[in-house]
Amino acid sequence: MAAVSVAAEWQLLYNRYYRKPEIYSMQWNVDLTRNRVACAPFGGPIAVIRDDAKIVQLFAESALRKLNIYNSAGLLLSSTRWDRPGGRLVGMAWTDDQILVCVVQDGTVHRFNIRGELLQQGNVSLGKECFEQNVVECVFWGNGMVCITEGFQLFCIPDFKNPNSCKLADPILEELPLCITVIEPQYTMSGNVEVLIGVNDYVLVVDEESVQQVGVGVGPLQKMAVTQNGKMLASFTHDVSLTSRTDSLVWNAQCATILG
Structure with a gap:
């Protein structure tokens, strides 16, 4: 029974097992x-x-x-x-x-x-x-x-x-976005912050000078989160599915492009 209890504390995340012991x-x-x-x-x-x-x-x-x-x-x-x-x-x-x-x-x-x-x-x-x-x-x-x-x-x-x-540039919205997150300046080619805005079924990438529509058909997204190294995006969709975009998240010289 003790062995089963210890094993139950471990959770599989991708190809690694993790556990969260209570320290205090x-x-x-x-x-x-x-x-x-x-x-x-x-x-x-x-x-x-x-x-x-x-x-x-x-x-x-x-x-x-x-x-x-x-x-x-x-x-x-x-x-x-x-x-x-x-x-x-x-x-x-x-x-x-x-x-x-x-x-x-x-x-x-x-x-x-x-x-x-x-x-x-x-x-x-x-x-x-x-x-x-x-x-x-x-x-x-x-x-x-x-x-x-x-x-x-x-x-x-x-x-x-x-x-x-x-x-920043005017995203020309008619209502508040479904979700919003940022790519930190240190991880963008321009050296300026880039804002990802979930609108309808696509994403707007906004910086100081431009607005770009990308990822048509990926949404509606209810929540987005960029990893700390700026290379991956996790998205939570309207149909309650959690997606991690790695190979489909491509960075070019201007912005992050989410491919369908």
Whole structure:
């Protein structure tokens, strides 16, 4: 029986077996369904804040929201009252330098250190046009981010170390895309971020200067994820199938082309 139990812990992934042993139990008492959570890579800090996009029962807790930062074992490192202006919190992530980036509805980016302290000159604006349209979704990578607005426009901060925003080419959308992901600048031939947008049954590849339609017939895609080395794309389709595109994902000098 012991041998069967041990064998059951291993899962086949492609041609390798993996298992996930529990090293320790988390020390916190956090309902993840009621909160936004951002985990830093490589076992770094975890930021948690109550999700204001959800209707939740407050029980005995205060109506004032707090930004709590824990270590990877669930021990509280800092707790800060969230009183940032700019509307609803849309996106939150850690940069490679373990700076917590929080994007609010009007396109303001608030940056905090691991102690929950707002950095000096920590606020960055995505610009007047973004402010007027409101941000609805964000996608982050190591030290940058892309957001899409209610006006279906894309804005980007390529590097938070030099946080200047730019507007990408107009994808000419009539409604919000089904899904969105990015190919990081270090993995593109142009050296600029490329945004993959799932629209109808195809994908748009958008950069600062151009929009290209590729992969007609591969969708509708509900979710896409690019591997960390930028070479493979996983897609989750409307008919509930998960596909990993490896040999059918071809990179040329300008963009990623998804072949049918």
